Amino acid sequence: MRILVSVSPGEVRTALLRGDRLDEAWIERPARPDGVGDLHRARVTALAPAMAGAFLVLTGGETGFLPESEASATRQPIARSVQEGLVLPVRVTRAPQGGKGARLTARLTPAEQARAAAAPPGNAPLLLARGPDAALRLARAHPAAELVTDGAGLAARLRGTYSPRPVFDEAVEAEFDALASPEVPLPGGGRILIHPTPALTALDVDAGSAAGARDPEAQRRVNEAAVAEAARQIRLRQLAGPILLDLAGMTAKRRAALAEPLAQALAPDRLARLLGLGPLGLFEILRQRIHPPLHEVLAGPLTPGLAALRQAVREAASRPSRRLALVAAPAVLAALETFPGALGEASEAIGQLLQLRPDPARPWSHWTIEEAPHGG
Template sequence: MLARGPDATLRLARAHPGATIRTDSAARAARLRAALGRDRVLLSHAPVLDDALEAELDLLAGPEVPLPGGGRLLVHPTPALTAIDVDAGSAAGTRDPQAQLRLNRAAVAEAARQIRLRNLAGPILLDLAGLTAKRREALAEPLAAALAPDPLARLLGLGPLGLFEILRQRIHPPLHEILGWPPSPLSHGLAALRRAAREAAARPGRHWALRAHPAVLGALQDLPGALSEAAEAIGTPLQLRPDAARAPSHPEIEEAAHG
């Protein structure tokens, strides 16, 4: 017999023992306090996934990550490996070699961060922007330092094609497999339920409806507990309004009449 392991919250809590856990669910708070102690778990009376965090989740669900000062990372998972490309943007045409070096230093740090946030696993190739092989070698140490806090990741070195080769151990599925790539109807539906909870908290006492493509509504109905937990958070059942003309990526929360 195999026993079910800890869920994602408990795994992260044990990996980061100094972190405080915030939840907006009283039942979840009670369960976590029993496992982690009362002092580590805070019960919030407002939705913990606010608009700023949702924007971060949207960013993690897509392939583009903006870099400070311009440029971007492009993250491309494939069945065999994940390719991360640095697009220099406006810095590509500059004659200042230091500008490209600064961009790639920022890209190295952000790539290591995205690898961990997205839980990427297996072979990972990082292609920097516009640097000679010798100048790329100079960024091996900053990349190794950026990866060092991640016990699952290991920098193998700079390959013959000028790509940094990283190997990261796979223990749980990466984020793009959970959300879908592009995001699945279920991912869009769960994001809409979180949005409904925020709307209800901001304007209590009202009734709400979810207008969405039938695939989104069907995915939510097939996930045990999704709609019942949303109703508990909102304070009233969410009316479901199928709309085949609406793209699955654009569900809408709208106020509904009472009754």
Template sequence: MRILASVSPGEVRVALLRGERLEEVWVERPARPDGVGDLHRARVTALAPAMAGAFLALAGGETGFLPESEAGPVRQPIAQSVQEGLVLPVRVTRAPQGGKGARVSARLTQAEQARAAAAPPGNTPTLLTRGPEATLRLGRAHQGAEVVTDGAGLAARLRAALGAARVTYSPRPVFDEALEAEFDLVAGPEVSLPGGGRILIHPTPALVALDVDAGSAAGTRDPEAQRRVNEAAVAEAARQIRLRQLAGPILLDLAGMTQKRRATLAEPLAQALAPDRLARLLGLGPLGLFEILRQRIHPPLHEVLAGPLTPGLAALRQAVREAAARPGRRLALRAAPALLAALEALPGALAEAAEAAGQPLQLRPDPTRSWAQWTIEDASHGG
């Protein structure tokens, strides 16, 4: 097992690999953490007995929801656990989603209780400590895994937490071309299957649909052709669910096959999902769709990567690479105004790019481009 963490302006991308096989993908923007694991001093603002919980005010004007099952060591009606105006320490257990606030818990570890007790007293909602970043979470979950990063600051933090022997700092980028290509594929809406066919991935606000396209196998006379495609799809679907952090209700529609034949793939699908502790197979529904439920903790990858910020950060990575290849060259980023605005709104991203490149990157808005289009130019050529 290896954990590779690629640090670039405004972003940290993390890969968990077993041999050369990519098993987990994480993309984090340190200036905008998802909040999972954060320890807050929060204030109860409203009880919601009908929802079996209470709403809390968190630091930064955010709202959290405390289920009554997480309000104390013993579950009891929420009104018997907390009262409006009560200030208490809580840990964020699930990131905000769909316009709803974070899910929190008041059931803390002894170490968390000690940190909360050591904080200066007060009634104002306060962030006491940040939760662990993805590289640290993976390092703790996979004790035997080697950790390699090209970020000096990240390497120092990880050595302090995991031990110097486990963490290697690389002065060169830790992602090679093959891994960069895999990250690009995981961000896309489809994945090819070995032997032909593909899986189309359609996230919606209510659920995620995975549709298997048999491709050329759909027109063959080989009765086992579709089964082979679907067997491959079952394994790859489970892998993609974990890679992309898909969550909530997930429906898998295999290619062709009768309901009876589809049922024979239930056990292989359950086995493929087994390593993912957050996912479970509910069964094969009456419409012939496999129904999977995966617990949501962190935002799924398609939410993290949505919008113009993602291509903007890719542009900063490219600018830093070009600056390293030709030191002293003045560079400019030509892109849609929405892309440039997204970079300017992310605290620290442009400053980090300027530090890595040795000088600021000129920004050249081009309204004729879509928000995903950008080019790195020689700034000496003017604008």
């Protein structure tokens, strides 16, 4: 088992590999962390007995929700645990979602309580400590795994092995690129189409050529492969909430026979639970949300912009004397210019300022790194 951590301007990508197989994938933007695990001093702004909880204001004015089950060890009604205006230390247990604030807990470890007690005095909301990033979480969960990173500072912090070359090879890069696509090819033919919506995520299995094959077992083999791959994609993409899996064809009885293989495929994922086969013939899965799903992280023009910076750094390393320009859609360049630190990190890694050239005719994904003329 290996943990590979790729550090690039504005972004850290972390892969957990079992052998050569990608088992977990994380994409983080340190300038805008998801906040999970952060320790705050927060102030109660409103009790919500009908919702069995209270709203608290965090550092920067963000709002979080404290369920009454997390307000105290005795789990008493929220009005007996906290009062409006009360200041108390809390930890973020779930990232914000769908316009709702972060989920909080006041049930802290002794170490967290000690850190909160050592904070500067005052009643203003205060960020006391950042939560662990993906690399640290994986290192703690798999202490025997080798950790290799191309970020010197991160290698020192995590006591990992530093690599002067990019730690992601072409295969890992391709797998991370594929996580941005809604289509997952299946071995032997067929595919899974992934459709996230605000309410749920639908996974649709397309049998492809097997749908019309004369071999009656061809469709079964596609669905068996789809069951295993669906469980893997749910974990890799951090899909959360209600998830519906629609297999290709098959009678209800034959679909039901795949319930046990699906449950076994989901078993290593402690956040996922198979609810069963619903009346419409769809497998119903519920997965707890903690971190944002990858499709939320990757949405918008910032993602192609950060990919372009990563490529610019690589091209500069291969030919240090070149002056480089990023040609991209205005929205991509605007996203980079408003994202803290990314352009500065890229220019530092390149050794000179990266020129930005807007091209309104380009879609977001069609950026290029070009050689800039001297004096341009």
